[in-house]
Amino acid sequence: MATVIDGKAVAADVLATIKAASQRLTAETGVVPGIAVVIVGHDPASQVYVASKGKKAKECGFNSIEHALPSETTEKELVALVEKLNADPAVHGILVQLPLPDHIDSGSIIQTIAPEKDVDGFHFINVGKLGTGELDTAFVPCTPAGSMLLIERALGRDLSGLTAVVVGRSNIVGKPIANLLLNANATVTIAHSRTKDLPALCRSADILVAAVGRPEMIKGDWVKPGATVIDVGINRIAGGDGRARLVGDVAYAEAEARAGAITPVPGGVGPMTIALLMANTLTSARRAAGQTPPPL
C-alpha cells in the first residue's frame, strides 16, 4: 500500500511557518501583510473558498479585506476595483476568485492585476518568469506550488533522473506544474486529450500528476508500481446515497494499491492551495518591505 500524503498536515505546517514569519516581519518593519479577495456572484463553492482564505489570512496575522460584488457587476466596475487595489500600499496581494460570471472576461481582469500583487501567479509576467526559471521575483500559482511542496516532501528537491507525466494542459495547473517539475530536473511529458495510449504513458511515470478535471479517469493499472501520484482533481459526484461526494481524477483505491505515495481527495492538494496563497502574500509583503525572501 502507498504512503498517503497528508496535504492537510503539510498545509498546517506551512501556515504555522508563515504565521511566525509574518509576526517577525511586522515586529521588524511595521508592515502587516494585506490581502484583498474579490468575489463576484454567488457560486457556493467559491464562497466557501473565499471565506476560508479570509480565515486563514487572519490566522496568519494578515489584514484581509473581502470585496463581495453582485453577479451583475460589469467588467468595467471590476477593472476599476482592481486598479484601486493596485494603487493601495496596504494591499500586498490581490486575488480575484474564479470562475467569474460569463459576461466578464477573466483573462482581461487577471492582466489588470499589478504583477507584483498577483499572488495567484496568473499574470503573463509571472507566467513568463516561471517559464524562464526567474523564481526569485515570480509568483508561482498556488495549486502547482502546493503540489510541488508535496512532491518535495515525498521525493526531495532534486528530481534528477525521474520521469514525470502531467495529465492536463491548463494554464493555471498543468503547464505551471510541468514547468516546476522541469525546474526540479525531472524529465517531463505533458499529456492531454489527444495523447496516444495515455495508459501506457502514465505507466512510464515515476511521478504522475492528474489535473484533468474528470472524475476517477486515471485507473489503478495506469500507475507504475511505486510511483508518486499527485491528484489535483476535485470533482463533486453523486454518491450511492444520492449525496454529493468529492473524488479526484484518479481512481483512488486502485491507485493506492500500486503507488509508492499518493495524495487523497479531499485532504491532499486542495488544502495546499490556500496555504501557498498565504505564502505568496507574505512574500509580496516582504518584497514591499525591501526584503528578498527566498522561494518557499
Ligand SMILES: Nc1nc2c(c(=O)[nH]1)N[C@@H](CN(C=O)c1ccc(C(=O)N[C@@H](CCC(=O)O)C(=O)O)cc1)CN2
Ligand atoms: N483565483 C483563484 N480561483 C480559484 C483557484 C485559485 O487558486 N485562484 N482555485 C480553485 C478553488 N480554490 C481556491 O480558490 C480551492 C479549491 C479547493 C480547496 C480545498 O481545500 N479543497 C478541499 C476540499 C474542499 C471541499 O470540500 O470542497 C480538499 O481538496 O481537501 C481550496 C481552494 C478555483 N478557483
